[in-house]
Amino acid sequence: MVVGSEVVAEKADAARSNLMADGLADYVDLRTGDARSTLADPGGPVDLLLLDGGPGLYLDILQLLIPCLRVGSVVVADNIEDSEDEPHPYARWVRDPANGFVSNSITLKGGTEYSVWVGKRDDD
Ligand SMILES: C[S@@+](CC[C@H](N)C(=O)[O-])C[C@H]1O[C@@H](n2cnc3c(N)ncnc32)[C@H](O)[C@@H]1O
Incomplete structure (x- = not known):
């Protein structure tokens, strides 16, 4: 679904x-x-989350849906291009192991971040 x-x-x-x-x-x-409210209850676990609405919204939507991810769920975020000297703010967040993802950029036009939820939560 x-x-x-x-x-x-x-x-x-x-x-x-x-x-x-x-x-x-x-x-x-x-x-x-607005996805920040319409996706508050996706109706079940989320195996794959594609973020392609606007990079400024991605962290809000991701954090909204983290409780619905399973270990191994994948998050793909489009248009996440690191600048020369620092990662995109979204990428910096998902690449921080404290936030529960293993994440890296894949080389598609405009920058695409591929992240896998490994299951650490604040309340664990
Ligand atoms: C780059 S387009 C991509 C659409 C689709 N993924 C595709 O590839 O055809 C981004 C879309 O996100 C929508 N959008 C922007 N902000 C949004 C929000 N807060 N909630 C839901 N949709 C939004 C825009 O109206 C636009 O249609």
């Missing part, structure tokens, strides 16, 4: 039409609104 969120209603409607046309609507729960 795929759960997604799109803040622009027209885009969400267009995506729903495409999913219907392709016979995929039963597999997708597409929510209209």
Whole structure:
């Protein structure tokens, strides 16, 4: 099951039409609104989280969903390009082992961060 969120209603409607046309609507729960609230309850564990809305939102959304990750769950964040002298702030956070991920950049255009949840939580 795929759960997604799109803040622009027209885009969400267009995506729903495409999913219907392709016979995929039963597999997708597409929510209209700001992902920081619409994804507060994804409805179950999250195996793969794709962040592709805007890098400024990624940490908020990731932290919202950490309680739903399983050990081994993967988080892919697009457009996370390190500057020459320091990592992107999102990358710095997920690469800090204290935050419970093993993480590295993969060499795709614009920078893509691939992170695996290894299960450490603040309340562990
Ligand atoms: C770079 S596009 C990527 C969309 C899709 N992943 C794709 O590859 O076609 C980013 C999308 O995120 C949406 N977006 C931006 N901020 C958002 C938010 N806070 N909550 C949900 N969607 C948001 C934008 O409206 C835009 O459609």
